[in-house]
Each structure stands twice: as C-alpha cells, then as structure tokens.
Amino acid sequence: MPEISAQTEPDPIATDSPDADTETVAKRKRMGVTFWIAIGWVALVVFGAIFQPILPLQSTTKPDPCSTYAATMANYGISGTAAQLYNNSQADSPRQAQQMADAGTKPPADSISACPNPTLNSKTNAFPSAQHWLGTDSAGRDTFARIVAGAKVALLVGLVAVGVGMILGTLIGLIAGYFRGAVEGIMMTFVDVALAFPALILAIAIVAFRGQSLFNVCLAIAIVATPGFARLSRSSTLTFSEREFVMAARVMGASHRRIIFREILPNVALPVVAFYLLAVAIAIVAEGGLAFLGLSVPPPTPSWGTMIQDGYNVINDSPFVVMVPSMVMFVTVLAFNYIGDRFRERFDVKEAAL
C-alpha cells in the first residue's frame, strides 16, 4: 500500500515535470480529455454511491434465485430445505434459513420452484448477461449491484474519512505553524509519533483492537490520514506566515483567528486539496488491504475490498469474478490520482507566477 507519509516528503508525483519550463501556461491551463474522463468516472461513482438506495438495482445480499444453490449452500453447510427457504427469500441469511429449517419451518410446496427455467447466465460466478450486467459472484449475487453499493463504502472511507483527517490535520498544522513555540513542539511530537507507525499497520491495530465495523474502518483511515495533512499544512503555513500580507493584516490589528482563517488558510488550502485527492486514492486502496486481512466492513455490506477478497477465493475457477471489483478499484484510484496530479500542476503554475 502506498504510504501517506511518503507523499509529504519529496513528492514522487509532484517532482515529475521539467516540462514546466517548455510548456506555455496557456497549454497547461487546458485540462485535456483524460482529465474530463477521470472527472466523469468519479462523478459516476459519487452518483452511484448517493443514489444506490433508490436505483432499480438487484439485491446485494440475496443470490439470484436460479443460481446453483446446492453448491452455494453446501459451502455454508446447509441442507436442501434450508436452501429452499433461502431460495424463496423467506430467510435473509443462510444462517437464518438454517435456523428456520431446524425449527421446522418448511417452505410452501408451490414456491419451491422459484426459478422454473434455470439458464447458464443465472448461475454462480456467471459472466455478464442482460440480467446481471457484470455477472454474479461466488454466492450468485449480482456483481453490478454490489459494485454500486461498494461505491458507498469507498466514498465513506475515501472522501469522508480522509476529509475528516484533512480538516483535523490542517487545523493542527495551521495552529502549529502559526503560533510556533511550545504549541508547535507538542503538536508536532504527536504528529511524529503517529507517523512512526507504518500507515497500514496502524490501521490494522485500530480495527483489530476496536472491532470490525464501518465506523472503525473510517476512524482508522481518518487517524492515519491526519498527521500527513498536519505536516503538509504546517510547512506551507510556515512560509506564508512570514509573507507581507500576513504582516499587513497583523499591523492592521486583525485577530489571530482572522489571520489564520482568512489570510493563511486560503493559501494553504490549495496544496492540501491536491494532497487530499491523492490521499483519497490511498484510502480506497487501504480499505482493500484491510479487506484482505479480514478487517474491512463486516458482511453483508459489500465493499470493493471484500468483493476482491471474496473473488480471490475462486480466482482459479472464475477469474472474472475478482477482475470486476479489481478493475473498478484500479480505475477509481487512477482517476483520483490523475485529478490530484493535474490539480497540483495547476497549483505549481500559480505558485511560480506569484
């Protein structure tokens, strides 16, 4: 997993362009087709995540009624009757189906054949079809619906959790960089200690010790993201608080709060937002990493990471199942990286023009 702290140091991605000398400012102002494709993809992901509950999608938890139940249920150690209960949507989970079957609830005779015409397209690990746009997973659930639902987790973990980390970190950095002295010493010691953990290990520790839930995954990401933002915003605050316009504001008797938020923050915001976009990409990958360790969002909530991990179990028989969420995660990360890079280039131009 790429590391957040690694990005704050001499930045591998930002140091890229000696092109800056040769290209004209006008040429660099044009964002290009790739940029808009990236924006479009991110917009699509955000749209899916927000409107997932009202979109006409298939169930993310219930398998296709025609998928091969015997095999799926055998994995859960469930008998035929329980499978039929589950099949006929009378039970929400295989576990409940088993409990109902044990308790003697038998499915009505006429509902046993919920799927009169099973086809190849409706089995588990299916390829895309008109019914299942991106096929089905190893439990016969619709992959497309799960991808869209997974976008919600990706954005919560990415945009929201990293956003919380960004706000916290930027505040710490602004205060430390503006007031200097003991305040800075104390705050930056904490930041350095937090940065002494490798990011994924810290996230693992937080989720492992606090328990597996969406909130704890987000909390871990937010905590891991904070120190990077603190360092970044402190270093820009240091350069800006020496500038003439800050001095002018001070001479005019502006309060500390006004200077920090009205004079310094707007200047610090640009590099912070550029870093934010990259950090979102890193967080989405981190969720995938946690999923592989069984520490991401608990089932049945689908996330891209848990989908990849589920699909990985059947990679030898049906590589397509793992390919879909992997590609979606890759393209999303790529899009955020690309937008972040462009943003940073724009920012550098502005900096140079000052």
Added chain:
Amino acid sequence: MRVARKVLLSLLRLAGAVVAVSFLTFLLAHKIPGDPTAIILQDKVNTMVPCGSVLLGETVDCGALAPKVVHPRGTEAPGAVTSVCHADRCVIASDALRHQMGLDQPVLTQYVHWAGKAIHGDFGTTYDTQPQPVWPQIAQALPPTLELMIIAMVLSLIISIPLGIYAAYREHRLGDRILTTASFLFVALPNFVLAIFLIIIFVTWMGAVQSVYVPWSNGVGKNLSTLAIPAVALSLGMASVYQRLLRTDMIATLQEDFILMARAKGLPTWRILTRHALRPSSFSLLTVFGINVGTLIGGTVIMEVMFSISGIGKLITKSIYVRNYPTIQAIVVLIAAVYVAANVLTDIFYSVLDPRIRHA
C-alpha cells in the same frame, strides 16, 4: 563531529518514537472489550462450573461443549465468561488470575513491567488455554517476511535504475513518454490488484508458477518461483516511483558542467551516465527508498495473506482472528521499531553520502 552529533540525536529520536509507539499500542490493547482471563479460564470454567444461560435467544448447553457466547461485535468468540456461568465463582477465579497476571495494576505500571521484559526480548506469553511464549512465534515467522521484502527491494532497484537513466537520457522522446505513462499507471495500481492480474495470467491461464508459498526447506528454486509473483507485485509500484525520481534528478544533473566536461573528454555515453551522473542524481531516490520500508511492510502483510506465506503478516492476521493480543502488540511494536529505524538510518546515510549536507 557534526555527523556524530546528528547520529546521536537521531538515535535519541528513534528511542523516543519506539517508546511512544509501544505505549500507544499498549493502551489500544488495554482498552479492548473482553477479558483476557476469560479466554484462559474458559476451559476450566467449562469443566468446573455448571452453567446454562440465555444469550440473544440461544440456550447454551455447557455439557461437553465449550460455552458459546455471542460476542458484542457479533462474532462468536469466547468472551465474557461471567455472563455464561454462575457469576460469583467465575468472577472470583478471574480476579485471582487477573492479579496473578498483573492485570489489576494501573496501565502505566503494566506498561513499564511489559517494556522492561520486552527490552530483553521477552514479549510475554499468549492469552490462551495453553499459553505460549510470543517471541519464538515471531522469530519463526521472520525469515520468509525478510526474504520477500529484500527480494522486492532489490527487484525495484534493478528495474528502476536502468529505466530511470534511460528515460533521463532520452528525455521527451518516445521511450521516455511510454515510461512516464507506464509509471503513472503502476503508481496507481494497488499491489494486491497487480498480484491478482499476475495470478490470473501466470497461474490461472498459463499455469506457469504456483501461487502457494513453498518454504526454503523444500528447495530454493521452488521457493523463489513461488515468491516471484508477490515480489514483482510489491516492487513494480515502488519501481515506478523510483524511476520518476531518478529521471527528474538525472535530467538536472545532465545539465551540469562536469557532464559537459566528461563529454568533451570523449568518454563513452554509458560511462558518463553510470559513473558521473548516477551518484549525484540518486539522493531523492535513496530518501524515498528508506521511507518506503513502511509501505513495503504493509504490502508484505497483504501478500503473505494472499499467497499463504507463513511470515509476520500471516502471524498478525492469525493472531487478530483468535484475539491473541500479546502477539499483535509485540508485532506492531516490532514493525514500528523497524520502520522508525529505517527512517533514521536513511537520514544518517543521506548526510554521510552527500558532502553538501555534511558540511552545511
């Protein structure tokens, strides 16, 4: 003199960071819900104490079966023993054991006690019905992890240095453009996704290599071939970062007068590139190489789980699964220590290598 002072300061910082990290981990582990004594006592409670209580609608029969408790987090785990059996007897047993294990002491006392032993390599014993010492487990898991990390590091340098030199030399030409695009793609490609693609191509379709780890003892050749995919998956992302860094620095170096001088002397191009330009261009690469140790540790953990390599990553996930907190704690502290040490070493190495920094 300056260097010695700097080294000393760095070492102090290292010690401070390790203490802080280990204390934080200790606090995190201390605050976990669930009582370690409950896990140890579970066996005894099971045979000694008659029980039978209702939890979330399920009646638990404690005959020959272990008491099943629905854990607050929703997973089934041996947990709050007190709520399963007759309260007074369990509580008394737990308290006695808790005192014996020192768990009734304040956190700080517990930490000092733990740290004092940890310095001597004694990381305590596992919370288990049959407690085992933690350190031998870790020592056993270290070699495969180190092997994978070292192979990935070496591989990333082998890939990135020639490509970085080439891209700088052919700046803005076709080769450079292709490399720039490729490195952008590989930076964004998560290592586990890359591993999945490689498995699909080389294992599922071609059947060329095995995707399940084979230890050293079963043959070095086999061992290396099973490490090929995880090592490549780990190194390509790092390699593209290094390639970019080297390219940027090298382009700047190639404009220097001493390169012009070397060229004027009629030295062959490859010699100028490797002997004259490479060393002064490699500083940012080295810095990031050191920082990347942390990234690599995270990646290695995931690779170990994916390829069933019985290393540190596998051990920590197993320990998480069975809630074996002393082991998790020891591993987290160990990894943090290695990470901080790598950062400090890079710092020192950097100032030793670059005379401009040494004399600044």
